[in-house]
Amino acid sequence: MEDSREPLLSQREDQNHNHHHEDLDRLHSLPISTSSTYSFVPDADDIPPINGIRDFFREFYKESKKLWYLAGPAIFTSVCQYSLGAITQVFSGQVGTLALAAFSVENCVIAGFSYGFMLGMGSALETLCGQAFGAGQLDMLGIYLQRSWIILGTTASLLSLLYIFAAQLLKLIGQTAAISKAAGIFSIWMIPQLFAYAMNFPMAKFLQAQSKIMVMALIAAAALVLHTFFSWLLMLDLGWGLVGAAVVLNASWWFIELAQFLYIISGTCGRAWNGFSCKAFQNLWGFVRLSLASAVMLCLEFWYFMALILFAGYLKNAEVSVDALSICLIILGWMVMVAFGMNAAVSVRVSNELGAGHPRTAKFSVVVAVISSLMIGAILALILILTRNKYPSLFSTDSQVKEIVNDLTPVLALSIVINNIQPVLSGVAIGAGWQAIVAYVNIACYYVFGIPLGLIMGYKLDMGVRGIWYGMLSGIVAQTVALFFMVYRTNWNKEASIAESRIKRWGGHD
Template sequence: MHPISMADYDEKVEQLLPVYDDDDDDIGPINGINDFAKEFFIESKKLWYLAFPAIFTSFCQYGLITITQVFAGRLGTTQLATVAVQNSIISGFPYGIMFGLSSALETYCGQAYGANQFKMLGTYMQKSWVILYAMAITAVPLFIFATPVLKFLGQTPSISTEAGKLAIWMIPQQFAYASILPSSKFLQAQSKVAVIAVIAAVALCFHAFFSWFLVLNLGWGLVGAALVLDGSWWFIAIAQFLYIISGACGETWSGFSWKAFQNLWGFLKISVASAVMMSLEVWYVMALTLFAGYLDDAEISIDAFSICINILGWACMVAIGLNVASSVRVSNELGSGHPRKARLSVLVIGMSSLLIGLFFTLILIVTRKRYPAIFTNSSEVQQIVEELTPLLGISMVFTNVQYALSGVAIGAGWQTPVAYMSTVCYFIFGIPSGVLMAYKFKMGVQGIWYGMVIGLCLQTCLLLWMIWNTNWNKESYAAEERLGQWRCETHTEETS
């Protein structure tokens, strides 16, 4: 068999386009602004039906980390810096990989669910569990030897020692992540986002109470904070698992199967491409936090930087919810053979994320003299955070749009090209620019943050260019071919 040429591929796709154009379930011809407004409103309802619970979930889960940081800040600047370094560097490195590995399920499960291949979802989730638990085991030495690792990376001895002690207590959290991430993607692909939100809300309430009780009331300090954080994540993991096996997911869960270990290498290759794409964003922040620790007055610099990152993360919880909604909508519609609906979803999600980013930036600018006091009692840290606020606002706009567009890329299965783009934007332009401005031009933390803005801006612009030039009919055909390949692999495994 001769390989198909690009010209033959394009011709084959064009022959299929009338099939998509005549599909009654796709969007009909749009004549005028009234038709467009009607379709825009319909798609907006579908997106926000998914996005609202996903946003709420993101706020609750991010709130677990934020509450821990708030209580750590009440213990002192060293404790706050310890939590920031441990969370962003030691825990952040393996989490970034696992988050990326699990994002392959958004393509696999989303497109399979759209094509009514329900039984494939449970198998894919179990494959992802196997891969992520193996990753969690591999990461254990990093936590055990966190102190020498941080010292090698140039962190101060006091922060490295305390972060190393804290890291030992945070090992169980990584295994909770390995369970939560695949099960969340599995449920999201079926639009079962409300149950995830309810579980996250209950976990947040327990986390807030027990953080106060153990950290401040009983005086257990950072050890108490770590125990509560571990327990909160494991509560989420167990609750989601019990919901899945309860029968509420219908045909998508039919029990454990040895198929999870079959063709694992093929699944791993796709997962690795997803991991590179998503991990680079987490590692980008991790690297910038690391360089902030090399500045003069390292504790103050890290505290200010971590507070701004925390605020940025809170604002981006909306974008993460939109990221989930866009990946589900795009993957479902491409799997169903509805390219125009997928394209309209992209337009709605892009406009929504831009407006939300601008709204949060306005709030930030108005409250710039007050919000730093929520996180720290140090006047020096508060002053630096206030000076960083304009850059933080710009970052909010770009990050919101970038996260939303990344959801489109995941839903369409573009992980590999986007991974290359992220590498160039973040590590060829972003980090070197930040380091140059921070150290060469003596701009300190502001210089590092300028580097972040440069990387985010480039990544957002390239994603916009990529989406603008996309032929969604071809993407729908590619999804059909991808599902056909998966079905063939599954059939081969069953008959072998």
């Protein structure tokens, strides 16, 4: 794949760069979503014009193969890494109720917050590495990776204060003294996992940009198998309890980081890794700004669903409402794994093709990803509707909880459909480098519109948990419509030009 990409930038620049050079810097300051008459000559390898149904289905099939080559392993990797914490939680429940509560609180509140923020910071690399790879600027990928390590390592050092003072923080938000103390001690033990996040997310984006997804899946699978065995051995057989949970979970994450790092420096990435360089310390502030925009964009989405659980806890019969809502969100989380895989795939495809000067291919990749995700979401939602009287029994024996889950199934099904489209559009935004704009869209749609509407429907109109969810789902719909409009209005020729300008601004060569 590298051999076919490397000549693209030089071929295009020889023809176009001289008379476009002054326009590129000016274009970078223009609003992304506005139309433009800017003339960009696409690369000769761009997708040909589609005339008729036959051409559409032929190109749809070709692009689907490219997307699923990336999305399949990405979904598997996400499931494996997600399962590390889930397996530890299962074994913690066998240790004791306090151990389970301490792990759950640390995993959801402390580690969950840090995971979302660090993942967002790392997603800046998704834009830069993807576009640089598409443009044939392979030598810049390693520089970007090292810059991201510096920034995320510094961020992890600051976030470690959250782990150190976790006990006091948990007491402040209303947790019991016993749970706060146990979770606080466990949080300190989990600080190595925080620094593993700082290593992992940049490497994941670095490898994704080069379509080296399969090696990530194999490493994640090996980590999951080892994690399961050693969790049983240390936590139950040897009786180490939460200490064993911390040791195994930290070791599993660092196993993933070391395996990926050894793969990267072994020479398998070619010119993408040329060793450590002092260039990594250049342009750090600009890199920090893009990273922060990415973090805000993703964190606003993570916190939005955390708020749903929080608000449900203040309803009448709160325990039943929270249990039912938790079941629905677990199902939603597992099913959206497919969308997250497609998110990663379309982000790589869009950034690669924009960097390579293929605006029509980038646009068509978005069309294929949205249609595929919509079909998958509709199928999953239909299955859920057809089994609405049966699947709640898999999670609870309480009749009230099962009844509420049954009542929530239609909104859950609708959420699955919407949340299979929204991450794909977010992936397009990341691939094109629109993180800052999408952060503002998220604030408006989620926190100015969605949450207030949910509170009004849930409390004022006395619709309970369904009202809260319907209101907040309205925010997701509004955000999806806004992203769809941005994508629809995008001038992809201009985006390809901006990608070329961005690569040179961040240290790429002509």
